[in-house]
Amino acid sequence: MNPTIKKFGYPATLLRELEHWVILLRPAQVTLGSLVLAAKSDAIAYGALPSEAFVEQAEAIAWIERSLKRFVAYERVNYLMLMMVDPQVHFHVIPRYSKLRQWNGLEFRDTGWPGPPNLASSVSLNEEQIRALVMEFDTNLD
Template sequence: MNDTIVRFGYPATLIAEHEHWVVLLRPDQPTLGSLVLAAKAEATAFHALPPAAFAEMGAVVVSIERALKAAVDYAKINYLMLMMVDPHVHFHVIPRYDGERNAEGVTVGDAGWPKAPALGEAVSLDAARTDALVAWLKGHFAG
């Protein structure tokens, strides 16, 4: 796995793994269920991903959106490709909703709703809450 994936807590944050992508729990939760969709490739530019990664991405996005809809019943979903600190291709997947959502003892409001996500107001997870949310979300991906 590339350094960006490891920086986002892999393997402890791993929710789903595909041939070219991993889905990770985002360690800081601006909204409940926030994820990182990260390419396994060493690419640091979107265009540099192998064609097979683009082909697989559609199915991975469908699985993410179905799982998060079941988990947090989002109203909108944001995919942010920032890559300012972590250089390898990845997206921050932020489910958006009015109000708060809670699971496994973690409650997170969408402080930016209905505008841009308030990434700076994220709830930071400790190891126990990370483990609990990973297990909870894995259940939604399996279904």
């Protein structure tokens, strides 16, 4: 796996692996259910991905949106392709909602709602919380 994928906690944060993409739980939860959709390629430009990756991306997006809708009942979802610090192709997937969400005794507010997501405001999960949230995705969302 490329360095960007490893930086986001792979393999502990892995939710789904496809041929060209991985879907990871984002350890710093901007909102509850924040994910990373990362290309397995070493490409640092979106357009450099093979055409098969774009076709497969539709499958990844469908899984993400279906799973997040059931888990967090988002009102909107934002896909942010920033790639400034972590150069390999990836998207930050931020479910958006107007009202507080709670999970496992933690509170998650969308502090940027209704504007752009506030990436500086996040709940950093510890290893135990990451395992629990990954398990919840595995057991309840397929």
